[in-house]
Amino acid sequence: MNSNSYLTRKCPICKNDAKHKIEISSLRKGESLDYESLVPYWNGFFKEKIFFSYARCSDCSLLYAPVFYQESELSELYGQMAPNMDLVPMDALIKTQRGYFKRLQKFSSLEGGYIEVGPDIGIFTKNCSRDGKFNKYWLCEPNKAVAGKLASTVDGHPHQIIEDMFGFAMIPNNSSSVAVMIQVLDHLLDPVATLNELRGKLVPGAKLLLVTHNEQSLLRKVVGWRWPAFCLQHPQIYSPRSITALLEKSGYSVDSIERSTNYFEFGFLLKHLLWAFGIKINSIPTIFNFTIGLKLGNIITIATPR
């Protein structure tokens, strides 16, 4: 394959010829390398940082890559990748997702059907089965290796694991009162199509919970082009303004957008920050092994289908 194999994209929200201006690039640009040469950079936080340049849409303000991988290339790349949950210590993940759940609890009575896209081992799902009253769980998770663990999190409640991230066709229409997508939406080539299809599965008054990166966050401004969310896996990155535009376009009204608290093992965070700035140390003294909660670069959005 050569660089011509990449997709040329219009703004995935506006889908028109709205003007866009390149705003963020890596030193060597993703679009300047062909597919094969770019493969080693796909997983590579600890290598040279290369991503497809991001432009800003003049209509909806979305930051998106006008040149990006096509669907078949993405399937191949995700297929050879280790599950990303292994990167972050488990205690920190559990605390972070508990916070997301508390947010959902404010907006939903937690009953009826439940859909989660990409639940992985079910850290968020477990909160719902323990503290919610859902009568059926549809869990779209292609990773067969986690299926056993995921099934155990619903604690005997009726459930179906759908081995296709977007296998919504297997879910009955008007069946669910909650849908959850944590760190999924930044990865989609056509988020409007996905959200539209998902809307058909929801009952009136249902709640959609989304967790995404926020390209208008302070962290992003401090770190600049080295911000970890600028990477080969994200064809676009949202802000409160652009995610509102996305949801409006896909037939939802936004209830709330908040900065989310993410918990980190401090040593882990410190190591990654140092690496991001080119200071390559391999171990951090154990005195830094404590967990801290930070409102960093993520937002949690709650929306209702119109």
Ligand SMILES: [Zn+2]
């Ligand atoms: Zn746009």
